Amino acid sequence: MSEENKSNYVILTDEEGNEKEFEHIDTLEDNGTVYMAFIPAELNLEEEAEVVILKIVDEDGEELLASVDDEEESLRLYNLFMSRLEALYDAPEDDEE
Secondary structure: OOOOHHOOOEEEEEEEEEEEEEEEEEEEEEEEEEEEEEEEEOOOOOOOOOEEEEEEEEEEEEEEEOOOOOOHHHHHHHHHHHHHHHHHHHHHOOOOO
16 A cells, blocks of 8 residues: 555544554534544445544644544534535546547
8 A cells, every 4th residue: 555545544542442443534624623534444345334523622732533422413424424425426527538
């Protein structure tokens, strides 16, 4: 894998201290907060992909990724990200004829 592509990957640690590699797929700003969407780096094609949405928070002058704890906010953001991704992949291709 090239270094250029590798920059889209991060290691995230869950509440139990387990580390897992994720790929960053999109970033959006909503109501003044920046959110980032990630999917597991290793996907099993037979399972539905897990989407992790984190927000950027400022803690003592340092930007950190934090979970979105509100279920309603999380669902709203998930729908925003999915709409953006669907629009990206459903965009008409420039056909050369």
